[in-house]
Structure formats: C-alpha cells, structure tokens
Amino acid sequence: MDSAVQACADSPGFASDAxxxxxxxxxxxxxxxxxxxxxxxxxxxNEAFRIAIERQSHLPLADPNRIxxxxxxxxxxxxxxxxxxxxxxxxxxxxxxxxxRSADVESEPGARLQSQFRAWAVRQVLQEMPHLRDRQxxxxxxxxDEDIADICRDLGLSQAHFRKVVHRARGRFRLLLASRxxxxxxx
Amino acid sequence: xxxxxSGSHEIVDRYLANRLGAKEREMVETRIVQDADFRNEVELTxxxxxxLRQLQEQGQVQPLLxxxxxxxxRIPIAIAASLLAGAVGLAIFLSDGPRGTSxxxxxSEILRFVQTRGGDGVPDRVWRxxxxxxxxxxxxxxxxxxxxxxxxxxxxAAGAGQVPVIELRTxxxxxxxVAISVDSALLPPGDYRIRLEPNSPGVVQVPTVYTLRVTD
Numbered sequence: 001m002d003s004a005v006q007a008c009a010d011s012p013g014f015a016s017d018a019x020x021x022x023x024x025x026x027x028x029x030x031x032x033x034x035x036x037x038x039x040x041x042x043x044x045x046n047e048a049f050r051i052a053i054e055r056q057s058h059l060p061l062a063d064p065n066r067i068x069x070x071x072x073x074x075x076x077x078x079x080x081x082x083x084x085x086x087x088x089x090x091x092x093x094x095x096x097x098x099x100x101r102s103a104d105v106e107s108e109p110g111a112r113l114q115s116q117f118r119a120w121a122v123r124q125v126l127q128e129m130p131h132l133r134d135r136q137x138x139x140x141x142x143x144x145d146e147d148i149a150d151i152c153r154d155l156g157l158s159q160a161h162f163r164k165v166v167h168r169a170r171g172r173f174r175l176l177l178a179s180r181x182x183x184x185x186x187x
Numbered sequence: 188x189x190x191x192x193s194g195s196h197e198i199v200d201r202y203l204a205n206r207l208g209a210k211e212r213e214m215v216e217t218r219i220v221q222d223a224d225f226r227n228e229v230e231l232t233x234x235x236x237x238x239l240r241q242l243q244e245q246g247q248v249q250p251l252l253x254x255x256x257x258x259x260x261r262i263p264i265a266i267a268a269s270l271l272a273g274a275v276g277l278a279i280f281l282s283d284g285p286r287g288t289s290x291x292x293x294x295s296e297i298l299r300f301v302q303t304r305g306g307d308g309v310p311d312r313v314w315r316x317x318x319x320x321x322x323x324x325x326x327x328x329x330x331x332x333x334x335x336x337x338x339x340x341x342x343x344a345a346g347a348g349q350v351p352v353i354e355l356r357t358x359x360x361x362x363x364x365v366a367i368s369v370d371s372a373l374l375p376p377g378d379y380r381i382r383l384e385p386n387s388p389g390v391v392q393v394p395t396v397y398t399l400r401v402t403d
Contacts, residue, residue, distance in 0.1 A: 026220030029230065068221030072213065075220075115241055122238030124302055126251045128330035130390045135252055142232075143239040143248065145204040166196070172331045173235050179301045 121176040255391040295321045300397040301328040310400040320372035333359035334385030344378040376403045
C-alpha cells in the first residue's frame, strides 16, 4: 500500500487496512474521472490521504464514519487547486486545444484496448436488441443524455418499460465485459 | 429489479450526465468513496456511456438505429441439395434425444459458447477429440433476448467451402441459452461454424455465429 495510505493505517483511530483499501479505490476512481494522467491521479490520491491523516492527528473527526465524506471533499479541493496551478503554468500559445489533444491518455495501449472492448460490448448489446425503439431508447438516454420522460413520450413507452430495457441492457453489458477473459480452452 | 436498485441507477445516471446539484453531487461522491458496490455501478454506467461515445466517433451508432426489416428479413439458404447429397456425416438430432439407431454415448462434456471479442480468426472454443466418442453438450449464449426457436446449422470448413454436418431446430432453455447434444464422432478434427438462426414471430433478430476448432 502507498506510504501515505499506510501511515493512515498506522494512525490510531483511522481505519482498518481493508477499509483503507476500499477508500483508496474510491478516491482514485473520483480522481481518474477528472485527471488525464494516471500518475497524477495517484499523486493526488496520496496527497488526499496525507491531508486526512494530518487532520485526524490534529483535529480528529467527531464521527470516524465521516472519513469518506472528508476524503471526497478533499478530492474536490485538490482538483480545484490542481486546475488553478495548471492554468497559471500554462504558456499561452494559441494552440492549447491541439496540445490537449496530443496528450491523450488513450494513447496508452491498455487504455485504448479497454476503450475498444467497451465499444465492442455496447455494439453487441445493441445488435442483440430486436426492437428498434429499445435501441433508440438506449442511445438517446446514455449518449444524448435526453430526459426519460421525453424519450418515453416520443417512443410511446411506459417508464416501467424504460427501466426494464435499461436494466437488462446493463446486465447484458456487465456480462459481456466479464466474459472478456472467458476462454478456458485457451488458458 | 428492486426499487432500491432502480433509485441507485437513476442517481448514477444523473451524476454522470452532470445533472445533480452541488449537495447531491457531494453525497454521490462520498458514496463512491465508501461503497464499493455503488462505485461498481457508477463504473459500469460510465463504461457503457464511454462505449457509446466510441461507437459514435466511429460512425457505428446510426447503422444500429436503422430498421432491420430490409436487412435481416431473409435468412439465407446455406446449402444446395447437391451439396447435401455429397456431404459427409449429415445427421439430424432432436434436442430431446437422438433419432439414430445406434445408442448414444453418455454426455460427458459441456462446451459453453459465450460472446467474447475473440475475432481475428481465433475460434470461440477449441476442443480436443478423445479416443472414444462422447456426447458433447453444446450450450450457446444467444444474447439479450432469446428467440422463440432457433435453426442450428453446423458446418465444417472444407477447402474453400463449408460442408454441412448437423442441422436441427430447438428453443432456448430456461436459462436463456440454446443447448444441443452432439455425438463427438460427428465432429472429426477441423474447424466448425455453428450458426444459430433465430425465429420469433414478428421480430427480426440477428443470427449468432460461433466457431469451434476440434483438435486431436
């Protein structure tokens, strides 16, 4: 475990190893959604735990169960600070959008493969849906972010049917992602 | 689907669509940090959205939103009568048992076929033929909404073409799979294509194709 997180584990009254691992996974998840570079997300994660242990040692949280909330807030503050730092350091060239595009995290082979697999799994789900309006529902909801009521009205569906289609599509998508490595004869 | 799950999905969808107020967003992010199951739901939904965006960028979404009545309405006729007459080992089995005169060997192996992103010429399953014939139970994942009935055609690759081996009709099992039972003697070493053609009244569905390689 990272040294900062280990320090939390060693800190009396903080949290057990298992809970910390869980908390760390949650903090990293939030950071990776906002930060392009995985290494930067790791650094910010360690910083978040360092802040948490400092807080716990100087001014313990009244309710230890609030640690998750404290960490989530710390992540938000760190992200804001990180963006301000980035803005200050940025050299104005007039080509910022090109620079941002060139630093694409998906240029990493692992990330690119994962992204391709997700696209395959989604295409598979859509191909397996026999009813056109169910495919339209999924695309309008998850790609276009349209309102449920609007989709149901336009497609002539009940909200119960909407939820059923979404639930089944999610289940099928989950199964397809899990089956990625289901090749026992090739192991 | 329980109400609890339905509620979780809804707030996850709104979170990922940036439709939550500040307080709700804080609550969701706290829950992401402390609740692994909830975090997995968020991750799955985010992956689904990312997958759709990828398809959109590749121009693959619009074709999936076209009506299939023209594209998939006709199931192609696979084998001509002359090929059938010359075929090696054509047999017809019913899913509830054999019709042949020789006794069936006991079922001793199940091969499951699931949708994976194998592709690129890699067979979906590879199976090693033993010294004695056995009964192979082949179970096929047929997707999100199984059809009422399937016509199953098993062909073996021969030169530039395909030689029919088995053809039968059956419906899905209670578990949403299609299962057939095959005497392994009908599957000498080689590459096989198994095509499951759905037949649901009033609904057009895409056939599912699996590949099997039998080795010795």
